[in-house]
Amino acid sequence: MFSFFRKKPPATPAPAPASTSAAPSVAVPAAPAPRASATPAAGGGLIGSALVAPMEIPVAAEVPEERQSWMQKLSAGLRKTGSSISQVFTGAQIDDALYEELESALLLADTGVAATQYLLDEVKRKVASSGATRPVQAKNILVDALTQLLRPLEKPLTIGEHVPTVIMVAGVNGAGKTTSIGKLTKHLADDGETVLLAAADTFRAAAKEQLAVWADRNKVEIVSQEGGDPAAVSFDAVSAGKARKKDVVIVDTAGRLPTQLHLMEELRKIRRVVTKADASAPHEVLLVIDGNTGQNALAQVKAFDAVLQLTGLIVTKLDGTAKGGVLAAIAQEKPVPVYFIGVGEKLEDLETFSAREFALALLA
Numbered sequence: 001m002f003s004f005f006r007k008k009p010p011a012t013p014a015p016a017p018a019s020t021s022a023a024p025s026v027a028v029p030a031a032p033a034p035r036a037s038a039t040p041a042a043g044g045g046l047i048g049s050a051l052v053a054p055m056e057i058p059v060a061a062e063v064p065e066e067r068q069s070w071m072q073k074l075s076a077g078l079r080k081t082g083s084s085i086s087q088v089f090t091g092a093q094i095d096d097a098l099y100e101e102l103e104s105a106l107l108l109a110d111t112g113v114a115a116t117q118y119l120l121d122e123v124k125r126k127v128a129s130s131g132a133t134r135p136v137q138a139k140n141i142l143v144d145a146l147t148q149l150l151r152p153l154e155k156p157l158t159i160g161e162h163v164p165t166v167i168m169v170a171g172v173n174g175a176g177k178t179t180s181i182g183k184l185t186k187h188l189a190d191d192g193e194t195v196l197l198a199a200a201d202t203f204r205a206a207a208k209e210q211l212a213v214w215a216d217r218n219k220v221e222i223v224s225q226e227g228g229d230p231a232a233v234s235f236d237a238v239s240a241g242k243a244r245k246k247d248v249v250i251v252d253t254a255g256r257l258p259t260q261l262h263l264m265e266e267l268r269k270i271r272r273v274v275t276k277a278d279a280s281a282p283h284e285v286l287l288v289i290d291g292n293t294g295q296n297a298l299a300q301v302k303a304f305d306a307v308l309q310l311t312g313l314i315v316t317k318l319d320g321t322a323k324g325g326v327l328a329a330i331a332q333e334k335p336v337p338v339y340f341i342g343v344g345e346k347l348e349d350l351e352t353f354s355a356r357e358f359a360l361a362l363l364a
């Protein structure tokens with residue numbers, strides 16, 4: 001089973017830890033064997049596999065057994081985008097018309113102008129240098145180029161370097177913050193981590209109750225206040241997390257638009273107050289993005305980063321009408337690591353991000 005997060009020993013050594021009681025080692029997640037080279041060697045590798053299996057990209061062969069069912073879900077979620085890009089490669093030859101269609105398909109998939117141009121240039125360059133003539137070869141080259149572009153976004157969430165690890169979660173209204181926190185909490189609790197949730201969404205009616213349901217379900221503690229101030233709730237939660245030696249404190253904040261400047265200022269205040277409660281916190285500041293927001297997602301990353309100095313992203317709802325190209329736009333223009341991606345409302349619909357899997361799923 002791929003680990004949902006990475007466990008690291010505390011940054012400052014604990015008093016005389018016996019060598020046998022070291023922190024449990026947890027496999028680094030989502031690392032499908034990176035390809036030694038993205039450049040198709042003469043007659044081998046990429047092109048060779050295209051010739052052996054000319055009609056399909058051999059998805060099954062590349063994804064580890066334990067990720068197969070997740071891959072199916074991801075591919076299903078991204079099918080709409082995938083089929084419109086794949087359509088480009090169904091002709092008989094690689095020509096200008098193919099490149100034009102590819103450009104349109106990438107732009108329609110929310111890939112953005114800069115990343116689209118980059119990917120087009122890469123495909124053209126590698127098609128020329130490898131002497132590829134068949135569209136399926138160009139498609140495989142695109143999968144590789146997209147993987148390379150997305151690779152910098154691959155990073156596991158690390159827990160344990162600080163006690164508690166304080167994670168602040170922000171995003172626009174309805175992006176999936178509370179649900180993602182619930183799912184993450186479940187994974188942490190199942191792994192034996194002690195978690196404390198901070199209901200710092202004091203704005204929306206029933207927000208506190210929604211988080212309390214996840215807390216109950218996972219038997220973890222929650223700090224909330226009746227009609228309280230979000231910064232005060234966050235301060236109390238981080239202080240309590242420290243005092244009770246919790247492994248993780250997760251702060252759920254109310255949804256807001258980056259244009260609501262007073263609410264963005266409130267986020268800044270929450271962050272500041274968390275640091276007052278624990279000088280090294282927050283250790284992670286996550287932005288949750290709805291995969292359906294298209295190019296606006298990039299604007300959200302930039303705006304929230306300017307206020308909060310983001311450390312990671314969770315991209316939800318990559319099912320239905322979402323166009324997965326937006327991750328390429330983020331990788332090209334504002335590469336904040338993507339810790340998790342979501343393709344549905346169920347617990348198992350949130351998983352770690354792998355560049356290779358995503359590229360394969362998007363072009364399945």
Ligand SMILES: Nc1nc2c(ncn2[C@@H]2O[C@H](COP(=O)(O)OP(=O)(O)OP(=O)(O)O)[C@@H](O)[C@H]2O)c(=O)[nH]1
Pocket residue numbers: 171172173174175176177178179180201204207253254255256288316317318319320342343344345349
């Ligand atoms: N299809 C789909 N729905 C999701 C996903 N993640 C969350 N949702 C749904 O999106 C809706 C909003 O989720 P919340 O977790 O309440 O979102 P939020 O960001 O906390 O919302 P506010 O606190 O109101 O800003 C819920 O109905 C979730 O079940 C996903 O990956 N796919």
Ligand SMILES: [Mg+2]
Pocket residue numbers: 177178179201207252253254255
């Ligand atoms: Mg919420």
